Structure formats: structure tokens, C-alpha cells
Amino acid sequence: MAPTPVNDLTPAGNLGPATALVCRECGHRRELGAFYACEECFGPLEIEYDFGGLTRADIESGPANIWRYRGLLPVPANVADTPNTEPGLTRLVRADNLAEALGLQRLWVKDDSGNPTHSFKDRVVAVALAAARELGFKVLACPSTGNLANAVAAAAARAGIRSAVFVPSNLEQQKIITTAVYGGTFVTVDGNYDDVNRLASEIAGEQEDWAFVNVNVRPYYAEGSKTLGYEIAEQLGWRLPDQIVVPVASGSQLTKIDKAFQELIKLGFVEDKPYRVFGAQAEGCGPVSAAFKAGHDVVRPVKPDTIAKSLAIGNPADGPYVLDVVRRTGGAVEDVTDAQVVDGIRLLARTEGIFGETAGGVTVSVLKKLIDDGRLDPSAETVIINSGDGLKTLDAVSPVVAPSANIAPSLAAFRAAGLA
Numbered sequence: 001m002a003p004t005p006v007n008d009l010t011p012a013g014n015l016g017p018a019t020a021l022v023c024r025e026c027g028h029r030r031e032l033g034a035f036y037a038c039e040e041c042f043g044p045l046e047i048e049y050d051f052g053g054l055t056r057a058d059i060e061s062g063p064a065n066i067w068r069y070r071g072l073l074p075v076p077a078n079v080a081d082t083p084n085t086e087p088g089l090t091r092l093v094r095a096d097n098l099a100e101a102l103g104l105q106r107l108w109v110k111d112d113s114g115n116p117t118h119s120f121k122d123r124v125v126a127v128a129l130a131a132a133r134e135l136g137f138k139v140l141a142c143p144s145t146g147n148l149a150n151a152v153a154a155a156a157a158r159a160g161i162r163s164a165v166f167v168p169s170n171l172e173q174q175k176i177i178t179t180a181v182y183g184g185t186f187v188t189v190d191g192n193y194d195d196v197n198r199l200a201s202e203i204a205g206e207q208e209d210w211a212f213v214n215v216n217v218r219p220y221y222a223e224g225s226k227t228l229g230y231e232i233a234e235q236l237g238w239r240l241p242d243q244i245v246v247p248v249a250s251g252s253q254l255t256k257i258d259k260a261f262q263e264l265i266k267l268g269f270v271e272d273k274p275y276r277v278f279g280a281q282a283e284g285c286g287p288v289s290a291a292f293k294a295g296h297d298v299v300r301p302v303k304p305d306t307i308a309k310s311l312a313i314g315n316p317a318d319g320p321y322v323l324d325v326v327r328r329t330g331g332a333v334e335d336v337t338d339a340q341v342v343d344g345i346r347l348l349a350r351t352e353g354i355f356g357e358t359a360g361g362v363t364v365s366v367l368k369k370l371i372d373d374g375r376l377d378p379s380a381e382t383v384i385i386n387s388g389d390g391l392k393t394l395d396a397v398s399p400v401v402a403p404s405a406n407i408a409p410s411l412a413a414f415r416a417a418g419l420a
């Protein structure tokens, strides 16, 4: 088949099993290319596929990273051969101590802090990079709440291409340093994430060979989060959990985990059974939670004010689709205070030895709230996502954790401290 011209740069390359782009709002279809908004109604575009005769054995014989699912992603079959950060296949931790503390029977933590730059964003960036190459882009760019900045800068460094990253200037110092270290163009902007996102759209309009992964390459980028759903199912022995709690910023991750579960059911890779999807937000930036509670279909933007900065998106692009998923599956969206975010981080750390970032604290505390309110079934198998690493949000816990004592280097001093 002749390649389809997609922009002034280059024809669309090889995007694996992807076949078309379809509007989520009006269903209008168009050819694959560097498009992200529907030409009819400006709705967001989704990728459609033909998965052919793909089997579970094909996946199981693949590499020990997200590329084992390449047959389910908009990437070429040889994607693993080009330099990339090889994210994925992070631990699914059986969390019996946390389960007991919360009164749950069976709980798992999908610990995505184990990715190369310590958050789930390495997944979406790896897919965006592979697609961006095929679409002829030259620069990997993004607006970010922090973790995406790390992932884009690192992936571009590894791929040997230029990066251009834009973040709010009030970001955690740890996330500034862990982006700057990779080199590339890195700009802090005096505004909140929604301001930075708007600026990125304007720059994308001018720089036609810049792939803003979560803006003009968003349909491809977002598919990377499906790998969280695939991995959870495969790691459970090709089963779906009964309940899953997912942090929500733009809402992309949550909707794509659901898409992954639906695809696995359709392919016959897992049993078709009900599951409930729950979204987790911070009270200081809970536009999707507010819409859920009010019974609204639209999400009214808010001005974020929370320590969970990675989730501080006041105008979430996929908010309405999160509402669709949680309502369809019988889940909910809930929010917690900043104090509860800190409690959640500490609870996960002391029960399971996992130091999550503020987004993880949001998720653990929302899990607790849903159990306490009787909205989550304590006897049903539950998975929560720890999407990032606590070392990047030290300020959240530094005021409330400290050594047990500071002593002189003598046995007498140890005894006197009363720690035995």
C-alpha cells in the first residue's frame, strides 16, 4: 500500500497493527498520520487496530519490557531494535500488609516507580517516540507536570535526538534536577500546568517537526498506558482484577487501562468478567471527582492547589472519558486532602516498603476512603497503581519523617537513647 502523506514532512511510516484514527466524539475516521483532533468536530482521535492472529504465546515470547505488547501498539514490529529506555514489566507486588491494615482480602500494588525514570510516563513516551519517528518528527517535546519531563528528556537523550521540555516553574526541585541532568532544551514557565499546556499547543503550531508527545502526538502517546493494563492481566496469570484504583490527572492512564482490559477480553486472552475502575484525585485539584459527585458529564476546570503536583491538571483532556469508564464499570472518582496524601505515602512505605510519590499517596488514601465508605468491596481482588517515585517528591514527607535518634558513636549513648 502506498504510504499516506501526513504532513509536509514525510509520509506515515510503519505503525504496526494500527489501521486508522477515529474521533471519540463523532466517530469520523481518517488515515493514520500526525493528527490529534477530528477535522469534523475537533474531538480527540483514538487509534484503531487490526490485531491479526496475535496470540498470548507471541506476547510471552517477547522482550521483558513493554515491547512484548508491540503487536497491540501503534509501533513497528522492529521497535525494540532502535535505542529506547525499555520501560515496563514493573513489579506487581502482593500487598498483604497493606491489605490487612485496610481490611482488604487480596491487594496488589502495580509499582511503576520501577521504570527507567521512575514513573509510568516512560511507557507513554516510548510509544510516542516510536510513532514520532515513523511520522517524521525530529524533536521530542512536551508540557509536563514533572514526570513526563523526566521521561521525555531521558528518552530523547537515549535516542540521540533533541528534546524540548516545558514545566511550571514551581515544580518540585527533585523533578527540575532529574530533567535538567539529561541535557536538551528545558524551560520553566511562570504559570500553572494548564498555562504551560496552552503555550505548548501554540509552539506546536509553529514548529512543525516538534512532536509534543501529549499534544500533537497524543493519540499514539496515550496508547502507551495500555501496557499497564496488559501487564497487570498477564502478571495475574491472564486474569483481570475485580477492582482497580488509578490516579487521574489528564485521565489518559485510567481510560487506557480500561481500553487494554477491553482489548484483552475481545482477543479472548482473559475471561470476560466485570471489573470496576476507580479514579483518584487530590481535593486541591479534583475536577473529575467533582463532576462525578455532581452527576455531570462535563468537567469544569479548576485552579490547582495541592502538593500532588504531578496530578495538578485543572482542565483534564480525558476527564469526560474517565467519567464514562467509571460509570460504565460501576466505579467512582474520589479525592483526598493533602494531609491524607502524606498519610497515604507513609502507609504504603511502612506496610510494603514502597516509597511512592504524591500521586501514590493520593491513590492509597483514595483506596482507604473507598473501603471506609463501603464503596469498594473488601472481599474482591484489588489492584492499585503506584505511578511514581517518592524520591521525586521529598518535600511532601520531609516535615513528618526523621531518624529515631541522633547519638554519639558509643554503646552507652545507644543504651541511653532507649531504642533497644
Ligand SMILES: Cc1ncc(COP(=O)(O)O)c(C=O)c1O
Residues within 6 Å of the ligand: 119, 120, 121, 145, 146, 147, 148, 247, 248, 249, 250, 251, 252, 253, 254, 310, 311, 357, 359, 387, 388
Ligand atoms: C506519577 C503520575 N501519576 C499519574 C499521572 C496521571 O496521568 P494521566 O494524565 O494519564 O491521568 C501523572 C501525570 O502526570 C503522574 O505524573
Ligand SMILES: [Zn+2]
Residues within 6 Å of the ligand: 023, 024, 025, 026, 027, 028, 038, 039, 040, 041, 042, 043
Ligand atoms: Zn469528530
